[in-house]
Amino acid sequence: MVATQRITRATLAALVLLIAVFCYGLACAADGESAGEHALLAKYAALKGKLDKNQFGAPIYLESTEGQDSVRVDMYGVFHHPFETVREALQSPAAWCEITPLHINIKACVYKTTKQQTQLTLYSGRKYFQPPSDAYPLKLAFRVGASRPDYLELSLVGEEGPFGTRDHRIGVQAVPLEGQATFLHFSYTYSHGTMARMAIKTYFATLGRDKVGFTMVGEDGKQTYIDGVRGAVERNTMRYYLALQTYLDTLKTPEGQRFEQRLNRWYDMTAKYPRQLKEIDKAAYLSNKKMERAQQEALQAKQGS
Template identity: 90%
Template sequence: MVASTRITRAALFAVALLIALFCHGLAAAADTETSGERALLAKYAAIKAKLDKNQFGAPIFLESTEGQDSVRVDMYGVFRYPFETVHEALQSPAAWCEITPLHINIKACVYKTVKQQTQLTLYSGRKYFQPPSDAYPLKLGFRVTASRPDYLELSLVGEEGPFGTRDHRIGVQAAAVEGQATFLHFSYTYSHGTMARMAIKTYFATLGRDKVGFTMVGDDGKQTYIDGVRGAVERNTMRYYLALQTYLDTMKVPEGQRFEQRLNRWYDLTAKYPRQLKEIDKAAYLNNKKLERAQQEALQAKQGKQGE
């Protein structure tokens, strides 16, 4: 009985870990890759056919890799909004504190700017309501690395995370494409050590054993969805990507109605992928997020709005 309780606790901690892991981003490998508008548009040309027709029923392309101590997911997609709209929307840390809490596991997001350095703190928890004090606070440095009339690049970087994880990075690149649209690359990675591997192994042997991602693996005769930590990161990446889409889709909604419209829109978008993303019913999600919003506003008030 005691051993069983310990396993359950470890599994729950692992859930929090995997949730938090996604909240961190830009693949470390991306730092050594050719970056910038030219490379992004070359990628667009290379995958355009896959964006037009794919398993998602939307202009989305997903790639993921897993090494011994790291996982990387890259998502590419087309947003039917002019680049100027996307460029303006995503440069603000305040906007990211509207986007990230749509994710079912993000309990709150607050930001501050001190000496021209902007930091976001994401509070990662379980799928049910939790006050930020019961969630894991992940501190991310927010930096816009390129902002031009035709190209945007930004990163959110957390050097340390739970269970000995490190190098948590989110990255976004965006450029204009034909038809008054924007091509966007969203990338995520983290690295982990021995403690994290043990927590992950426990989780996927218990609570996470039936969870899958989006990539199909296996031979042509018997293909299945990827599972394990790679599948978990794919799920979380998709949740954040759909949060970005939700934010852009609701920008023209009257300000007083945006929050509720965004909750409904995000849930409906995730409902298109029930095998991977279904966790709780819509009523519970809406109720939890309204409670969490109040907690976030109180936290931000204490933090002080020190920059947009």
């Protein structure tokens, strides 16, 4: 009986983690929603006050919504790096496989390019070390929709996910700002069926009941952090944002030192938000990621890319 309960809890935790990481991930615009660089610059002007002063202590703004069968998150942020640097980095699938594994739950990322398309596969697991064979793969079509001197748009699309999830759509839009900076929109949408919905409800009523996101809800004087699946998606959005920032901040580091520096920097940045992002201690994170890196390199070698 005890063993059965353990398996059930582990399965529920893995499922919800999966949904939060995959569903959300790192920025997406739903089909037909992209209006290009002019709309993004207008959004920047509308959000500038909130980017300058907010609960993150950084130029970040988050919005999230949840329907009966879907979740969406939109993240807007300013990177203090030239647009050309951001554009060249993010349109490379190899760069995404340096960025995404910084996330505590991404065990490996591999990519393969053919004449037809580029496919990115993310392996998501628990907070401790796991080989990719024990993690959950999500195959994403990697598409660069626009890459110009004044605008970048790309998407990662997975029609089918684990446990009945579907329509995983991650997207990124970016435009240059004055002062060698870049404004970026990162969004994610996904849908889920009955199985996933039941698992989510059970998880957040038990193991995940204390986990929260960043959005404050409730009336003045009685506000609390958002919880449930929206909270999970917000936490993971922040983790990916910090991974993007870490990658860009370390591009000038000597190549042989980048991986180690990125691990340390990402962990230290997440430590600024312990209520939402604290999972394991730094020594365990560093050890796990070094082992996972070796697994990823072996997987990538098999891809032939």
